[in-house]
Amino acid sequence: MSGFSAPHCGSLRGSDEGREVELYGWVARRRDHGGLIFIDLRDRWGAVQVVFNPAQSPKAHEKASDLRSEYVVRVGGKVARRRAGAENPRMATGEVEVVASDLEVISVARTPPFAIEDEVEADEALRLKYRYLDIRRPKMAQTLELRHRVVQAIHRYMDGHEFMEVETPMLLKGTPEGSRDFIVPSRLHPGEFFALPQSPQQLKQLLMVAGIGRYYQIARCLRDEDLRADRVVEITQLDVEMSFCTEEDVFTLIEGLWATVWKDVLGIEIPTPFPRIDVQESLLRYGTDKPDMRYELEIADVSDILRQTRASVLRGALETGGVVRCLAVPGGRDMSRRELDELALLAKGAGAKGLAWFPGPLDRHLSEGEMSTIKSAAGAGAEDLILLVADRRRKAETVMGLLRREIARRRKLIRQGEWKFLWVYPMYLFQEDDLGNLTYGHHPFTSPWPEDMDLLTERPYDVRARAYDCVLNGVEVSGGSIRIHDRELQERVFEILGMDRERIRAQFGHLLDAFEYGVPPHGGIAAGIDRLMMAITGTENVRDVVAFPKTQSHQDLMLGAPSPVDPQQLEELHIRVVPPQKPS
């Protein structure tokens, strides 16, 4: 018995009328009329109605009464047009049905822990535990197929532009830079470890030195960091590197790539080139470096208006070097106190000291003049409510960005169906970390802005970077930079980052050495396929676009990973486990 070449359940159409077929699939639903029995038979391609009629085949009909959900069956029968009035326009196969003459139960099934239907909202942990059932849901299967088609379109496009896919190793050298590495013990080198790739960054730069010129790879990258709704441990990225290029070449390539993917896969024309915004302006106006342009809602800085204000909470923040930012909520005067409290909770959750608004509690602290100046700065209309946050600049931006997104969601301001691409460019080379230390903005291989070279030592924070992010509907779908290709400049940047000679040599010696053997100028970009798929499918949950995702605490609920290993295995790897001390 081979059903491999059998017609797909979901592919039958009116034109198949009269065909004798054998179908293989899962019982999606059974409607037993005592006399007639209908089942919907499902496979990856969809579902078709099968009729068991005792008048036509009493044996098949008798067997069919034992069918239950998710049984795997083989049905022999004839494709027939449905009788007039019995067509189902809601099914792609709704014009036809298969009149069964033969039925074989290949495999029975327990009642699944949740219904295999798109609408049923099962608990996510349960879905993850039984992912193989979850993927049977048409929506999940379709998402995976869409992802496949996107990736195929990417391969075609990159190949068409003479990019060569080169595989890079999974077992790399660990670096304390960037995100936390996943490490793999070496059996043959006691006490030494490989690191799994956070990205093939250095390897693709070395491929440029190797003369490959145009490299790409659909690469898996692993970062041992805390998860979020839009982050998974194991990400897939389109990794690209090219020689003798400028930013403009990268922009053109990627704009063309997305335009092709959208056209080939979604049948949608997207306009190119994409608009650009520099990161500083983005943070000011949208409170984020990945603004969603499907709605307006601009943030305004009203610090200067309020320097002398009687409102002490606002003035206090300004006097300690902070800022006051505000946002007009369209028609927001109708918001309930409860709703505003929820927003305040959100702001506090993000680390804000509080949330102020008017009309409201702020009324008696602000002068008429202040209120009207703020309103015009925020572009507020008569029915609008003004939200204000006073804090350190970065905190205020984070909080306002969060509020902007929340307001857009709550007030349904997001224009669904729009594809708002943009480049955030340029960015800054360095940023300040939590402890006030200087660290890189993108990664340490990013080229400084040529005109800002003089500032490197004196005012590093003002140095722009030849780095860019491509943002789609508020999702950072790709980011990259033109790299440093000069050994001395690269060493200088490492030093500014606080690395001593010894460490530079140990960690990046191979790259610096390579730069002495004829290095082309180069640059590139990496596009997160997971986030891209989020934007395409309109989900806010990455796990929706990954076949077998892990939970927030890095667990695979289906496999039960991670799990302890055999002591013998540990011994072979020269590893001893020290359990965490329980504070008692």
Added chain:
RNA sequence: GGUCCCGUGGUGUAGCCUGGCCAAACACGCGGCCCUGUCAAGGCCGAGAACGCCGGUUCGAAUCCGGUCGGGACCGCCA
């Protein structure tokens, strides 16, 4: 590292704030019977949870408190 939300039959929810009327309600699903044109089929009947776990408060806890486990959202982090 931190803040917050959630955890009740197979599934989704109600009940929890204002403890006793709750061995817990509803829908779907599940099992049986009836039914020849349904497609979320329909009708009738039925089974199924001591309320994540541990401890505390109380005459009495699904309900209050503490802890713990699991899931999620966010801040930090993620070059």
